[in-house]
Amino acid sequence: MMNKRYFITGIGTEVGKTVVSAALVDYLGTAYWKPIQSGDLQASDSMRIRALCTSEPTIFPEQYQLKHPASPHDASEREGIQISLTDFSMPNQTAALLVEGAGGLFVPINSEEFMIDLMDQLGLPAILVCRDYLGCINHTLLSIAALVHKGIQLAFVVFNGAFEPATQRVIESHLPAGTDAIYIPEIKEINKMNLSTAVGQIKIVEHTNGAFRK
Numbered sequence: 001m002m003n004k005r006y007f008i009t010g011i012g013t014e015v016g017k018t019v020v021s022a023a024l025v026d027y028l029g030t031a032y033w034k035p036i037q038s039g040d041l042q043a044s045d046s047m048r049i050r051a052l053c054t055s056e057p058t059i060f061p062e063q064y065q066l067k068h069p070a071s072p073h074d075a076s077e078r079e080g081i082q083i084s085l086t087d088f089s090m091p092n093q094t095a096a097l098l099v100e101g102a103g104g105l106f107v108p109i110n111s112e113e114f115m116i117d118l119m120d121q122l123g124l125p126a127i128l129v130c131r132d133y134l135g136c137i138n139h140t141l142l143s144i145a146a147l148v149h150k151g152i153q154l155a156f157v158v159f160n161g162a163f164e165p166a167t168q169r170v171i172e173s174h175l176p177a178g179t180d181a182i183y184i185p186e187i188k189e190i191n192k193m194n195l196s197t198a199v200g201q202i203k204i205v206e207h208t209n210g211a212f213r214k
């Protein structure tokens with residue numbers, strides 16, 4: 001993992017982007033940035049990273065803190081704020097950075113633009129987090145197709161938590177060449193100690209020529 005600047009997205013909201021970010025911030029020794037936080041301002045993703053990580057990472061302030069726990073296009077409109085793609089610029093003080101999106105790729109940030117457009121503008125390779133639930137195969141393969149269509153490099157797919165073997169296998173077999181897999185275990189109770197144990201159990205598997213080297 002030479003390049004240490006990535007955009008962490010997910011196959012939807014609540015799939016574990018923040019838990020995975022905390023694990024990878026510690027594993028890779030990166031800083032963290034959540035450009036748009038909507039809802040949970042008293043327990044924001046940045047605050048959770050601060051609480052869970054052992055490495056005391058640099059955390060860049062959010063560009064937008066929206067009160068409503070809703071899609072950014074909706075939360076911002078209710079709060080009289082106009083989000084624009086041109087407002088965002090990458091913190092450049094650090095070589096190693098994880099940027100966490102809000103929800104999945106086609107979450108709107110205003111009436112015309114989506115999270116995937118922000119990813120494209122920032123120009124970082126993507127890490128796509130998936131979690132096992134009925135429907136996750138479709139959500140994962142659609143997300144991969146959208147990234148490929150947009151020409152965004154997909155560096156990793158993260159299998160976050162426990163997976164049904166048939167689900168894991170079919171997703172693995174459809175990863176684009178050059179996309180590696182990261183496996184993060186199911187964590188019983190999310191706290192700093194258990195997160196640190198999970199970091200020690202992270203597995204990264206290289207994907208070459210359409211097949212995994214295990």
Ligand SMILES: Nc1ncnc2c1ncn2[C@@H]1O[C@H](COP(=O)(O)OP(=O)(O)OP(=O)(O)O)[C@@H](O)[C@H]1O
Pocket residue numbers: 010012013014015016017018019020045101102103160161184185186187188190
């Ligand atoms: N590896 C894991 N093991 C156990 N539980 C997990 C794991 N990853 C995530 N979870 C559970 O899923 C919940 C949602 O995770 P998280 O807040 O990281 O999602 P998210 O994708 O960042 O959501 P958002 O779109 O709001 O940013 C966590 O609070 C936790 O309960």
Ligand SMILES: C[C@H](N)[C@H](N)CCCCCC(=O)O
Pocket residue numbers: 013014037038039068069070071072102103104106107
């Ligand atoms: C509020 C939540 N935790 C996220 N920050 C925003 C999720 C927006 C999801 C929109 C959607 O896909 O329907």
Ligand SMILES: [Mg+2]
Pocket residue numbers: 016017018019045100
């Ligand atoms: Mg999050």
